[in-house]
Amino acid sequence: MAGQEQKNTTGRTEEDEAPEAPAPPAGAQTSAATEGLDDLLDEIDGVLESNAEEFVRGFVQKGGQ
Amino acid sequence: MTAVRVMGAETEYGIHAPGAPGSNATWLSSQVVHAYALLTGERAAGGSEARWDYTDEDPLADARGWSVPRQQAHPSQLTDQPEELTAAQIALENGEPDPDQDGAGNTGPLMMNMVLGNGARLYVDHAHPEYSSPEVTNPRDAVVWDAAGDLVALAAVRQIAGTPGLPAVNLYKNNTDNKSVSYGSHENYLMPRAVPFGHIVSGLTPFFVTRALICGAGRVGLGQDGTGKGFQLSQRADFFEAEVGLETTIRRPIINTRDEPHATAEKYRRLHVIIGDANLSQISNFLKFGTTALVLDMIEHGTAPDLKVQRPVESLRQVSHDTGMSALIGLSEGRRVTALDIQWMYLEAAQRHTAQTGAAGPCGDGHTDQVLQRWESVLTQLGAGPSAASRSVEWAAKLSLLQQYRDRDSLEWDDPRLGLIDLQWSDVRPEKGLYYRLLSRGRLDRLVPEADITRAVAQPPEDTRAYFRGQCIQRYGANIIGASWDSVIFELPGQRRLQRVPTREPLRGTRALTSGLFDRHRDAADFLAELLDLPR
Numbered sequence: 001m002a003g004q005e006q007k008n009t010t011g012r013t014e015e016d017e018a019p020e021a022p023a024p025p026a027g028a029q030t031s032a033a034t035e036g037l038d039d040l041l042d043e044i045d046g047v048l049e050s051n052a053e054e055f056v057r058g059f060v061q062k063g064g065q
Numbered sequence: 066m067t068a069v070r071v072m073g074a075e076t077e078y079g080i081h082a083p084g085a086p087g088s089n090a091t092w093l094s095s096q097v098v099h100a101y102a103l104l105t106g107e108r109a110a111g112g113s114e115a116r117w118d119y120t121d122e123d124p125l126a127d128a129r130g131w132s133v134p135r136q137q138a139h140p141s142q143l144t145d146q147p148e149e150l151t152a153a154q155i156a157l158e159n160g161e162p163d164p165d166q167d168g169a170g171n172t173g174p175l176m177m178n179m180v181l182g183n184g185a186r187l188y189v190d191h192a193h194p195e196y197s198s199p200e201v202t203n204p205r206d207a208v209v210w211d212a213a214g215d216l217v218a219l220a221a222v223r224q225i226a227g228t229p230g231l232p233a234v235n236l237y238k239n240n241t242d243n244k245s246v247s248y249g250s251h252e253n254y255l256m257p258r259a260v261p262f263g264h265i266v267s268g269l270t271p272f273f274v275t276r277a278l279i280c281g282a283g284r285v286g287l288g289q290d291g292t293g294k295g296f297q298l299s300q301r302a303d304f305f306e307a308e309v310g311l312e313t314t315i316r317r318p319i320i321n322t323r324d325e326p327h328a329t330a331e332k333y334r335r336l337h338v339i340i341g342d343a344n345l346s347q348i349s350n351f352l353k354f355g356t357t358a359l360v361l362d363m364i365e366h367g368t369a370p371d372l373k374v375q376r377p378v379e380s381l382r383q384v385s386h387d388t389g390m391s392a393l394i395g396l397s398e399g400r401r402v403t404a405l406d407i408q409w410m411y412l413e414a415a416q417r418h419t420a421q422t423g424a425a426g427p428c429g430d431g432h433t434d435q436v437l438q439r440w441e442s443v444l445t446q447l448g449a450g451p452s453a454a455s456r457s458v459e460w461a462a463k464l465s466l467l468q469q470y471r472d473r474d475s476l477e478w479d480d481p482r483l484g485l486i487d488l489q490w491s492d493v494r495p496e497k498g499l500y501y502r503l504l505s506r507g508r509l510d511r512l513v514p515e516a517d518i519t520r521a522v523a524q525p526p527e528d529t530r531a532y533f534r535g536q537c538i539q540r541y542g543a544n545i546i547g548a549s550w551d552s553v554i555f556e557l558p559g560q561r562r563l564q565r566v567p568t569r570e571p572l573r574g575t576r577a578l579t580s581g582l583f584d585r586h587r588d589a590a591d592f593l594a595e596l597l598d599l600p601r
Contacts, residue, residue: 044466061244063314064247
């Protein structure tokens with residue numbers, strides 16, 4: 001699906017793409033519902049700890065009940 | 066039939082100091098308790114906290130009628146002795162505290178245990194800070210005073226963050242580190258001792274095998290170490306290896322047999338439920354307590370559905386791994402049904418019997434009706450697929466968020482970002498915790514107003530003995546040297562003998578019974594004199 005998306009956009013000029021930056025994700029719709037969704041994911045992107053891999057690896061607990 | 070009974074929640078928080086890797090977890094946990102003590106001033110005047118009174122603890126008593134010899138018990142089962150943090154333990158870890166900077170110049174020993182003014186206990190359990198809620202009488206209050214614990218945890222995190230010399234500490238309301246370790250969130254339900262334990266086992270097992278549908282918190286990763294790719298309903302399911310047993314830290318059983326009533330032992334047992342996930346979702350938490358209380362009531366009245374799951378431990382895992390909710394569970398008479406079918410059987414049995422007793426009607430207790438309605442609506446939602454339940458059921462809400470990320474960024478289930486979303490879902494800080502981000506955007510349903518939870522941080526429930534305990538701590542904290550679920554111990558100036566006030570009846574010590582007594586005496590000695598009918 002991501003490959004298809006790329007194929008569709010190869011014909012575009014750079015000027016066409018510029019106003020869309022950052023590029024919309026593959027398969028994204030522009031309905032109001034998904035805009036709300038994108039807002040939410042953008043917000044969560046902003047609060048997620050940086051370096052996910054290291055952070056998750058560092059969360060080591062000792063046994064509990 | 067009723068959802069009303071004495072109950073309580075215990076939550077062990079995951080603890081992490083990202084800036085001080087390798088810190089001793091017990092030391093970090095004691096900093097949490099210590100920080101909260103500094104913040105609230107809820108400590109005795111002598112410079113030490115209200116100690117836990119271990120006199121009536123008996124963690125090796127088995128509800129099936131025997132007791133495990135001490136020398137045969139796993140060390141983690143000996144919960145009737147105080148946790149000790151030795152100098153050697155502290156020296157062994159990397160983040161050794163500078164004694165001069167400990168707790169903003171505070172001197173004195175680190176606190177391992179506190180009894181709070183809301184009747185709860187905050188303490189170090191093994192290597193985690195644990196908040197044990199005060200006793201409440203209904204599932205709504207269970208949600209309120211459990212959520213109050215999350216605010217207690219948050220307050221401690223903030224206090225530590227503002228203390229020079231201490232590493233920032235994060236607390237997570239989850240149940241696994243996804244590296245083979247699990248820590249619990251337990252429920253406790255008071256039951257008449259007369260109910261045979263075998264009936265509890267047979268009545269509860271099919272219900273517990275399928276309960277994650279309505280109150281699983283969701284987890285990224287399969288297997289105890291989480292290396293299997295995928296998402297599952299429950300944080301805890303993969304850590305259960307037995308059907309019935311006494312252990313809580315090893316060979317965890319679906320039905321736990323610890324028999325420590327913390328009340329008049331001849332009359333009551335305290336059913337200790339260890340299979341649940343810690344819940345942030347208020348609806349899931351409400352259903353966890355409410356439906357379980359209803360099922361216990363059916364067991365007591367002999368009206369629980371007559372079901373037997375062939376292989377409970379395997380089925381528990383299967384249910385947790387089956388986000389499509391279509392897998393079949395083998396019953397002993399040969400029938401095969403889905404987990405949702407089993408939940409519907411329990412709901413319908415509960416509806417039949419509440420209709421007979423009137424507990425759910427207009428003259429009912431007000432709680433039973435709500436539990437039944439929520440239960441039915443959530444099962445109906447789940448029947449239409451997880452996304453239909455994403456406003457109410459915690460695992461469905463988490464899955465929905467993860468799925469949105471997967472769709473946007475084409476992520477595989479083993480992508481570390483999904484693991485981070487799972488972990489950070491339960492961060493107790495509202496600016497970082499993803500559950501709280503979704504809640505503030507109105508994407509999850511609320512059951513109780515925030516003001517009720519804030520109030521419960523400081524005030525005990527009014528209709529159990531927790532009222533007595535909490536009021537004693539609030540009013541006479543300087544004269545209390547110890548407390549437990551079933552005692553409060555006073556030390557009065559000029560008196561060599563301690564005064565231990567037993568509180569072995571969970572439904573006494575209520576506001577209705579004791580507020581006059583509290584109001585009449587500002588002084589602990591006068592209070593005790595009237596309470597115990599002592600000469601003044």
